[in-house]
Amino acid sequence: MKSEDQLLNFLVNRLDEEVSLNLANNVEIDAEDIYEALFGATADGTSISTLCNSSEDSPSANTILYHLQTKFEPERLERLANTLLRRDIVELLPEQVEVCADLHLRPYYGDEDDTDGLYHSEESVGPLRSTLATLYARVRNKRYTLAVRRLDDGDTASSVLAEFLGVLDGLDTEVRAVYLDRGFYDSKCLTLLQTHNYAYVVSIIRWGEAIQQELSEGWSRVIQHDLTGKLDGHSWTVEFPVNIDCTYLNGKYDDHGAARHGYAADAPFIETPREARYHYSKRFGIESSYRLSEQAMAATTTRDTTMRLLYVVVSLLLQNVWRYLHYEYVATPRRGGRRLWRWPYKEFVNMVRRAAWMALAVRRAVPANRPPDDRFYR
Template sequence: MSTANSPILTDSETLKEVVNCLTENIPIKTQGKCEQQTIFEILIRAATQKDSIENTSKVLTNVPTSKNVYYHLGKYSDLNSLESDLNAALQSRIPDVILKGKHKIAIDFNLIPYYGEPSPSESPYIYRSQAKSGTCSFYAYATLYVIKKNQRVTLAIKAVRQQDTLVAVITYLLALIKPNTFKIERLLLDREFFCVPVIRWLQALDIPFEMPAIIRGKHGGTRQLIRGRRSYKTTYTLNSDKYGSVTFQVWIVCTYKKGKRRAHGREFFVYAVYNIKLSLYSIHDDYRLRFGIESSYRMKNQCRIKTTIKNPTIRFLFIALAFLIINIWISLLWHHLSALIKSSKKAFSHLFTLKQMLEFLRQTIDRNYGVAHEVYLT
């Protein structure tokens, strides 16, 4: 690390890193005065403020209108091509220190509520799930993370279509991992994946996994596993009228609330597991690592562009940009604000928080373009 008198990272360097990553991986054909870098910097500025493209174009001076920006973004009409480019961008900024060894991989769903009746062009991209925020319809995005050194880095993201099966989603995401350089220790899945096809498929591929079981039934089903006062292991057969049945191990962990959140008594956690090398008493703490993904989602919401646009390709770009900014922040931490401590490399995230990075990006763009100080009636 540098001395106090010489900066290790500047706001201009931070912006350059983000723009370079976008330019290298996401080609946008432009014309006239609307240059690719300008479009990227408008997107970045909107993301740092959780703002819309419309308002950002008004705040900055000497930039294209929002209509012009959306026109050029609309040229990216192929969602599959955009997914491929954005996933390449996400993986291009992953520090080597995080990729060494075997990894715990987490796959999760990010559901953004959708209200109203979808048009025929929207319907294929509307995902149905359990009611949340007053709706059962969502824009759904599946994300794959690596959990290493208390960092959760996004390796891939996929826009989930209505016809996509859960097995297809996992297959797509795992296929993006380079098998020669990336080895899976086990998968940590959320309860959305607790179903016969997924469990059967993972067992067939011999992929170790752990996921919470969905508690069903009044007395039978998985609810019958919640009994007694001690943790234990057993097997369970999950049945489906459509997909048949699958038998797997379940680990039931019994804990005591001890006044946590003013609650007392026993609490049970039921996990579907396969071929994992953990003790019964450590699986609950191990799975809690995945809960950090929720904090990743909260971080993502700090830099997500605000929009009401219905175009699924542009919406996906805005979501993926938030995850990309977080990946670049982690990359900057490891390359500029880390040091070897007792033969292990440590990043000093308190010296450069995500909030500070977003401020670096905003102030550099404002300085480069200028901001509006007057309003005229025309």
Template sequence: MEATQADSEIEEEHLLNFVVNSLDEELSLDLGENVKVTAETLYEVLAGASAGGTSINHVCETTDDSPHANTVRGHLSDQFELDSVESVGDTLLQRDTLETLPDRPVEVCADLHLDPYYGDEDETEALYSSQAKRGTTTFHAYATLYVRVRNKRYTLAVRQLVAGETTSDVLGEFLELLDGLDLSVKAVYLDRGFYNSTCLKLLYAHNYAYVMPIVKWGETIQKAVLNRHKAVEFTV
């Protein structure tokens, strides 16, 4: 019997249930006996904010019967640390992805995402600082590692960068992760946020072919590129 269009479509509710159930299995919440809010509700708010590219505040304010945003943040902050959440997230991302990828060398990409922060200066201690962009030097910063196959993206890892961390720190983690996966890498493609001498040394040490936009100025780093790698000029 042929599948109907309805059978082959993924409904929003089904996807939400899948995400919430996966989170609940891997990151169970111990809320105690007298807590009225449920783990399912907390994860629904979190998934809604993530999928919509918005905030917990926005979801709680615009969704009927949602708990207060402070309640959601309070429970999640009390239960989890960033490192453990990132580790579980990577496991969930890689669990099915590696079986889906083709049995041939693949292209891997590393991107740096900087979301400008314009809030209270007293609350920037844990945020990432970088060169001025769009009127600020403070950002919510995230790095992603993913495989690109036929213009489709398969995410392997996500990292948040906080105050004191550098792009070379996260690139080192990404390359260590690649070394440990059963994955043949054709080349690593990096955005210009990873263009510095430490990142170049890491790529050389891990022996990955790579493509990265470079900045023409900077005599020291230019020598590092030309001495160890073949530099090709192109316009992005």
């Protein structure tokens, strides 16, 4: 990349090519102005209002927020988000990939009267807000977001998984295995995985006395387990192998120093419980993507779930673009694989931030009530 403004142009063009804001002819701003402020606030970790108030060439913050709130409907935003996230990234996927899905749940601490439409988790007593499901491809220890889904009241883990499996079915690459967190552990999800014939590893929940007993005694082993599901008055039973991995470290876990981890695992390359635990640990990299999002996400106090989802999508898009540009334009092609030169995500975000500041003419000086003296020069 030759300059920082090229990074901002790349991001703005990605949104402008996929999203049509259909602004009126008498509007004094264009879509590029809106997107520059959106990416600038995301990279700066501040709100659009704060960024615009400190900028000389930026449109009014109210104007930008109005267009963002009125032009993005929840269903349209999710479709556009998944198109944007997968754009360019599919070119980097090898012939065979491993994918991970995650339910990111955040507790709601507001008034109970305002909980209509919020997703309820079966593992939680109260309702939850800002609940997202994300689908990632894992390639050479890099994580590419393939899809994101906001959960509302009435959604289930199986309905989300069905959408994600549809995304995987549409890829031109083979899925080696699917790694799911414990939020997807139920009879419907396991049935879906078996129906789509995907190899999988799912962390189990201690539901029922039988599995609780199995996870409280014995050494590493593989057992057969089953779950019963019900739908429209019909019930069925799904059977699957459970790999129980027993880890011993004196003084770390309990009085006996043993911890047992259970995984519903059905994959041809997994032969032992230790291998099931090792392969499942690959999905832990998802948490680093959430940490990167905290480094670059627009701040807001709005309760509008669509706007909050938009900010999350833009944050995830920044990560995908960084990884794509790092591999395609920064890494050096060579025999045996490209050489990835060091380009930290924080540096990439800072470059986008500075480009947005220049484009919006962010204030770089403050008025003084008297001229600066010699201490301000060198």
